[in-house]
Amino acid sequence: MVTDDTPLPGRAEDLLRELAPQVLGALVRRFGDFDAAEDALQEAMLAAATQWPVDGLPDHPRGWLIQVAQRRMTDAVRAEVARRRRETTVFDREVPDAMPVDHDDTLAMFFLCCHPALSSASAIALTLRAVGGLTTAEIAHAFLLPETTMAQRITRAKKKLARLERPFAQPGDSEWRARLGTVLHVLYLIFNEGNTSTSGPELQRADVSGEAIRLARVVHRELPDDTEVTGLLALMLLTDSRRAARTGDRGELIPLAEQNRARWDRRQITEGVTLTTSTLAQGLTGPYQIQAAIAVLHAQAGSAEETEWTKILALYDLLEKLSDNPIVTLNRAVAVAMVHGPDAGLELASTLDDQLAGNHRLDAVRGHFHEMAGDFAAAITCYTSAAGRTPSAPENHYLTLRAARLRHR
The missing domain is CATH 1.25.40.10 (Tetratricopeptide repeat domain)
Structure with a gap:
């Protein structure tokens, strides 16, 4: 969490990671070109990383990033149109500088990526890359696939969306529900990558798991009565509550049975138990809800022997x-x-x-x-x-x- 006491470079870094999917969502919906939007976003983030620590954070960081990125995209369109002598196209794609800065596009970006034209596997991979910010290698490990195979899958997904008419149109209520299962699975995979990294020197990546929890809260605010949405958020909180006890002073793994349970986060446990309990009136009907119930039993055991x-x-x-x-x-x-x-x-x-x-x-x-x-x-x-x-x-x-x-x- 960014606070006023956080050093400016740290605040900027945290904000950039949080705002990246929101800005990408705005650009993709506006321009309809995934690859170009990603390139423009990277340029805007590089500019922010260079300027913000020197000039200070802008009043509206998200709006600043969107305006910088959209100018990059508009310049690219102008250059292409000029080369092809079709100057009128650029005016159709121009974006006004005044854009709302108080709307979070992250959730919308999730559903945009989970387009019904894509297979579930392709939608998950694309969303992990575009919204979750995971590398292709990390996504490949999550799917137990070679990195080259996953890179091809993501590329094909982008190309398939590019061939569709208005692929990034906002989904209606029925489509929203239909895509929910894929969105929840994506969140689950992102959290798992943060909770137990598939590769590298660190067991956990708190930034990744924290982002998954944040996004799960966004979905839960939209669908508070959905037991699977609630169950997934509860499962994340209950699992994340053990984070401080899962590694030793040198980063070594400590298995569940040997963890110091006094180091478990009781606030997260209380919230996770409350959320799980709120779903039980409708019965145990979904996999995330059931996994949350399992996590509750672990959380409530005073010791490994009492499980x-x-x-x-x-x-x-x-x-x-x-x-x-x-x-x-x-x-x-x-x-x-x-x-x-x-x-x-x-x-x-x-x-x-x-x-x-x-x-x-x-x-x-x-x-x-x-x-x-x-x-x-x-x-x-x-x-x-x-x-x-x-x-x-x-x-x-x-x-x-x-x-x-x-x-x-």
Whole structure:
């Protein structure tokens, strides 16, 4: 959060990250050219990063960015029109300098990217790139795909939208609802990338997860009675409440069972529990709502030993019926192991060999089950394999250390 006490360079950086999707949304809706809008936005942000620390923040930073970016786009249009000798086109695309600065285009940008002409996977990838600000590599990791494949998917999505008539027209109420599922999934992926980074030296990226929470609040304000919107916001808050306890002084990963629960954010837990409880009158009907209920049980346990694993397993049973997702099954295997023992967990995990082949999480969970069973040799093998497969440095260090400790037992 930006405050008056924050140093100006820090305030400018935070504002630029917050305002980027809003400005991009305004430019795309106005000009209809995604690539050109992204280029103009980058130029405007570069100008802001250079000028704001020297001249001070403008009274209306969003309006400042939009005006600078739109001038860049207008200049580009003028140059192209002059080259093709079609001067009249530029006047149709001119944007007045006076633009409203009190409207947040971020949510609109979400729904613009989730156009029904795009497949769900393409819409999610494009929105993560344009609104979430994730790199193509980060999106590829989130989808478990090669980076080149993801880059091609995003490019094709942009080209498909460019071929449509008025692709960035504001969706009506029925379209708004139809695109909501994709929007929520995008928010979920953005939050997960911030909560546990798929690669790099840091386990968590608080700026990314914080942005996902902010955007989820925007959606929740628009649709406060939707149980899945409420459930997703609650899930984010409950998960994020553990952030301070998830890493040690040197950034090392601390698993849930070993975390100092006194460091959990009680304010976020209270809000998350309240939101989740508000959805229960309509029953447990959606995957985000169910995951929030699971997070509530973890949050309310005074210690790892007090965790109500039987209730958690029942919720995972219900979640698995609604979601054909191997990660859900893997998480359910953990609950199975905690209720019925590690052998039962290993048996369920073995059903995921094809679906999660090469995924480090499967080996990491297997290592945990073998360790629970006292088979340290098998646990070491699994932990070592998982460490070699994860691109995350904190996860690699944790898994390597776990294997090393077992070797000396």
